[in-house]
Amino acid sequence: MKKIILNCRTSEKRVAVLEHDKLVELFYESSEGESIVGNIYKGRVEKVVPGMQAAFVNIGLERNGFLQIDQLANYKSLDLNEKRKVSISNLLHEGQEVIVQVTKAAFGEKGPRLKTLLELSGRYVVYMPNDTQIAISKKINEDEREVWRRFGQAICDKNEGLIFRTVCTNKTTEVVKKEIEYLKENWSEIDKEQAGKKTPSLLYKNTDLIEFIVQDLIGDEPTEIIVDDGIVFRKLKERLSIYDDTITEIKHFINKEDLFSYFGIEQEIPKTLNPYVELENGASLMIEQTEALTVVDVNSGKFTGKHNVKETILKSNELAALEIARQLRLRNIGGIIIIDFINMESQKDREYIKNKLNAALRTDRNYTKVYGFTQLGLLEMTRKKEQKSLLEKLTTTCPTCHNVGRVYSPEQVTRQLERALWEYKGMDHEAVWVEVPTPVLELFKANANVKLRQLEETLGYKILLTSTDQLINNFEVRNFGTESEIKSRISKKKTH
Incomplete structure (x- = not known):
């Protein structure tokens, strides 16, 4: 379940x-x-670079998007001989308006990746309004694939395409048709609205x-x-x-x-930011994320096994493989991943652990590829990176230890405080006093305290915030009472 x-x-x-x-x-x-991945924008070509066979497109964000020639719908429609000869400057020009979709978010100094081969995703299918391809998941058996192919050709107009997802297996065409009609209506509305919108602008939020x-x-x-x-x-x-x-x-x-x-989830969240993960048998993982790659170190720890060293190592590595697959999903770790399992001399044992990891990764929605063990005994794998990891989303570098460690970002502390204040909705007290780090107070005061006033109206009590440099990534609820009582306490504290 x-x-x-x-x-x-x-x-x-x-x-x-x-x-x-x-x-x-x-x-x-x-x-x-x-996330902006999947968003559709009406953009303007700012620069065409034939040497890179790419263009830079202004979609209204901080950085221009990057559009390569093979991501153009009019390039895909060319035959193979034409593709070899054509330059992107023949297909796009500066100042041209284009409808583009984000395939990858901006990262570091790089802008978002774009395509003009648009897609609207559903539960059963991906609808493509400007691509004639009819594709069926390879996981569907061949007989059923042919049924879906014929159905797709019959339901699509001249310039439309579909990708039938694996979940179509054993579904009726009537059920899938309902979703296709829903996605077609969505695109029709987007297409109608885009003509009247300025450039650049957001057309569809995914x-x-x-x-x-x-x-x-x-x-x-x-x-x-x-x-x-x-x-x-x-x-x-x-x-x-x-x-x-x-x-x-x-x-x-x-x-x-x-x-x-x-449901006990709040207590689990801090564990997802801790590099140390203990396994049920006393063995452990150490997960270190860097900008270039993620390294996972497996340690046998307290586990000594019942019979011999080989059994101990294999059992620890097996448990580690299962937990690593879970942690990659939970922490949303992407990119290059190096796993240092406890050293195994037997090639058979290495292959066993590799297969265990592959099996555990099958439940992962992100694309993963396990390459195998290197000569140094390290297992190499990759996981598709579409968004920031949980660590990057929830934390920022620590100012106290000169950016060596990480603490909750001011934005996250603000949201944690908001959730904590909801727990007191409907209380008998008129007001609450909370001490917060200075950056958190500044976030609440942005836009003339509008957010704070809205929160007070929703929860039904006054929220008095004061700043302190003693707290880096936390807040402290100091007192409850009437507004005048709390203001008096705050005033007394300032005079001491």
């Missing part, structure tokens, strides 16, 4: 995925730092929480969705109504307690 926990009451939306009551994935969505859950998190296994916001609850039920889904149950959590705290 899979559980999807949606914590949506505050400005930051959080999603936790539990498999067999074990936390395996965490997602954060906030208006300040949401980070909608409900779409993400429907497309990526709900599968063929029985799933229970628990959400603490009434609006999201109703929208989710409406969105799922187009499917004949009898194994997904949606529940509205109405308790006053924070949803993540209720």
Whole structure:
């Protein structure tokens, strides 16, 4: 049984995925730092670079997007001989308006990657409004693949295409047709609106929480969705109504307690930022993330085995492989990953551990590839990086230890405080006094305290914030009482 926990009451939306009551994935969505991957923009070509066979496109963000020739719809339509000869300057020119979609977010000094081969994703299919390709998941058997191919050709117009996902297996064409019609209507609305919009502008936002859950998190296994916001609850039920889904149950959590705290997830989050992970047999992992790659070190620790050293090593490495697959998903670690398993002399044992890791990675939605062991006995693998890791999202470098360590970012402390204040909604006291780090106070004071006033109106009490340099990545609730009593205490503290 899979559980999807949606914590949506505050400005930051959080999603936790539990498999067999074990936390395996965490997602954060906030208006300040949401992903732009999948967004569709109306952009303007700023510069064409024939030597790179690429162009830079202004889509209204801090950095121009990067568009390579092989990501152009009009390049894909050329035959092989024409592709060898054509220059990107024949297909694009400076000042030209183009409709583009983000394939990869900006990273470091690099702008977002773009394409004009547009896609709208659903649960069963990916609809392509300007690509004639009909593709079917290789995991679907050949007989069924042919059925879907013929169905796709019949339902698509001249310039349309479809990708049938693996979840189409054993589904009826009527069920899948409903989704295709839904996606076609979406694109029709986008296409109509774009003509009247200025350049650059956002045409379609792909980070909608409900779409993400429907497309990526709900599968063929029985799933229970628990959400603490009434609006999201109703929208989710409406969105799922187009499917004949009898194994997904949606529940509205109405308790006053924070949803993540209720299910014990809040207590698990700090562990995801800790490089040290203890395994159930006493062995352990040390996960170190750098800009270039992630290194995972496996240690036997307290585990000594019952019979011999070889058994000890193999058992520890097997448990480590399973936990590493989970931690990569949970921490959203991408890029190059090097795993230093406990040294195994036998090639048979190495192959066994590699297969165990591959099997555990099958539940990962991100593309992974395990290359095998190097001559130094290190296992090399990669995991597709589409967004920042959990560590990058939730923390910033520590100013006290000269950027060696990491602490919660001011934005995260702000959101943690907001969630903590929700716990006191409806209390008898008129006001609360909270001490926060100076950067956190500055975030609340931005936009003339609008956010703070909105929070006070929602929760029904006055929130008095004061700054302190004693707290780096935390806050402290000092007192409850009337507004005048707390102001008096604050005044006395300032005079001491």
